Amino acid sequence: MPKQRIFLSGVTGAMGFPSLKALLEDKDEIELVLLARPSEENKKKLKPFSGTAGLTIVWGDLTNYNDVKTCVQNTDIVLHLGGLVSPKADYQPELAMRINIGSTVNIVRAVKELNQVDKTHVVFIGTVAETGERMPPIHWGRVGDPIKPAIFDYYAVSKTAAERHLIESGTKWVSLRQTGIIGPVMADIEDAIMFHQGLDNVLEYASDRDSAVMLRNLCRKERSGSLGNNFWGHIFNIGGGESCRISAYNLYKKLFGEIGITNLSYVMDSNWSATRNFHGQYYLDSDKLNDILCFRNDSMDYFYEAYLKKLGGITAMARLITKLPGGQKMMGSIIKKRFHKLTKTENGTMRFAEENMEDHIIAFWGSKEAYKAIPPMDKFIPFSDYDKVVHIDHGYDESKPEAELNLDDVKEAAKFRGGECLSNNMTTGSWTEKLKFRCAFGHEFDASPRLVLEGGHWCPVCERESWNYHERAKVDPFFAQVWYPLHDKNEKGRKHPKKFSELNI
Numbered sequence: 001m002p003k004q005r006i007f008l009s010g011v012t013g014a015m016g017f018p019s020l021k022a023l024l025e026d027k028d029e030i031e032l033v034l035l036a037r038p039s040e041e042n043k044k045k046l047k048p049f050s051g052t053a054g055l056t057i058v059w060g061d062l063t064n065y066n067d068v069k070t071c072v073q074n075t076d077i078v079l080h081l082g083g084l085v086s087p088k089a090d091y092q093p094e095l096a097m098r099i100n101i102g103s104t105v106n107i108v109r110a111v112k113e114l115n116q117v118d119k120t121h122v123v124f125i126g127t128v129a130e131t132g133e134r135m136p137p138i139h140w141g142r143v144g145d146p147i148k149p150a151i152f153d154y155y156a157v158s159k160t161a162a163e164r165h166l167i168e169s170g171t172k173w174v175s176l177r178q179t180g181i182i183g184p185v186m187a188d189i190e191d192a193i194m195f196h197q198g199l200d201n202v203l204e205y206a207s208d209r210d211s212a213v214m215l216r217n218l219c220r221k222e223r224s225g226s227l228g229n230n231f232w233g234h235i236f237n238i239g240g241g242e243s244c245r246i247s248a249y250n251l252y253k254k255l256f257g258e259i260g261i262t263n264l265s266y267v268m269d270s271n272w273s274a275t276r277n278f279h280g281q282y283y284l285d286s287d288k289l290n291d292i293l294c295f296r297n298d299s300m301d302y303f304y305e306a307y308l309k310k311l312g313g314i315t316a317m318a319r320l321i322t323k324l325p326g327g328q329k330m331m332g333s334i335i336k337k338r339f340h341k342l343t344k345t346e347n348g349t350m351r352f353a354e355e356n357m358e359d360h361i362i363a364f365w366g367s368k369e370a371y372k373a374i375p376p377m378d379k380f381i382p383f384s385d386y387d388k389v390v391h392i393d394h395g396y397d398e399s400k401p402e403a404e405l406n407l408d409d410v411k412e413a414a415k416f417r418g419g420e421c422l423s424n425n426m427t428t429g430s431w432t433e434k435l436k437f438r439c440a441f442g443h444e445f446d447a448s449p450r451l452v453l454e455g456g457h458w459c460p461v462c463e464r465e466s467w468n469y470h471e472r473a474k475v476d477p478f479f480a481q482v483w484y485p486l487h488d489k490n491e492k493g494r495k496h497p498k499k500f501s502e503l504n505i
Helices: 016-026 040-049 065-072 093-113 154-167 184-188 208-224 248-257 287-293 301-311 314-321 327-343 349-354 358-365 368-372 407-416 449-454 460-465 469-475
Strands: 004-009 030-036 055-059 077-080 121-127 172-178 202-204 235-237 245-247 435-438 444-447
Touching: 004 016, 004 065, 004 208, 016 030, 016 040, 016 208, 030 040, 030 065, 040 055, 055 065, 065 093, 077 093, 077 208, 093 121, 093 154, 121 154, 121 208, 154 172, 154 449, 154 460, 184 301, 208 287, 235 287, 245 248, 248 301, 301 314, 314 327, 327 349, 349 358, 358 368, 407 449, 444 460
Parallel strands: 004 030, 004 077, 030 055, 077 121, 121 172, 172 235
Antiparallel strands: 202 245, 435 444
């Protein structure tokens, strides 16, 4: 019996490197092809694997079609983890678009040109950032909720466009929307992006190790033919479950509490953090993927351990100092100066405020007045009713079996999105058939029910032109559910034009 041939992209990344190690547990049953840029760092990282039987390293680039085609040839599964992620993507948005969309386009093209549509299954790693800002009270979400990349977040924009392309490609695919990945790589991040997250923001994290086990188990189940009919051609949220759910405020309390600092005002000011326009949610449906692939093991304790390991000997010293009179404040001031410096960098929140960058002030706080009204940290009252779920209506009868979906259902959903379905015919139960739609702004486009109803995607013209959320919420009841709970109808909205789109690729 021929071995399962797997192409793994993004192998040197936070998720890719642990996945390589997990996949090699089955090295006698697979052939593994890796694509990596020929940087000195990558060569050093992959050198220990260079002599592994059944493993091929292709030194190249995801944006080079011939490199991708070489890797895709005769492949059974493509694990597409590669991409330029935040915070790097925030500083190089055009490159992020080129890599994240271009790589997916190249993979789809290669599968088709090699006549492997019936053979090759593409596993796309999407992102929680596709659904953007989901602060309380709408902090519980699921697949099918509105796509809403945060303003200025080109990483999310690029992954949204790439997912759309794959879903409509006619290939065999699955989209796994990754959440925040806890582990040593996250513990090493020191960037202004940490203050883009509001104090009440939430995330249901997943560990790098569990994510790797997930992909290993996926390949194992595909080899054994036990994945079933409800996996391929669908979208899933990756999440670690209850033990990996935490708010930003409580995460800070835990991390600084580990070194003896119990008063957050010693280490940061509350107005350093945005109050909106990030991403994150607790998942109502992440159990679905775990039920299939059985990968959860880690809790947030794994991240706390990685954080303390990064600090090394500083931990013991800090714990000693913070026990002394005035020690918490003294130790906190050292950290606070470091954080304050971050807030004034290129993507720092204090830079936005102090340089009166109105577009960014509106996006991250709503207005200069709202920014000035933020209470000091010692007066901040964190949100606490995290168990309450606000239901997001998807605009059609979701209780019906997929096989019974009909044109009336799709028309109902389109109307709920402020538009209409213009098609007059649809094969009952077909989720992949392209139908014609018109959005509330008059743009006509083709899309499948899978993309719109399960994916939460809508008008590609609106998506590529701007972040037009304030205007869209006025005419789109579906989208209004994830906008108005967090934005006042009378506030100063703004249409933020996009500099880059999939048309630039």
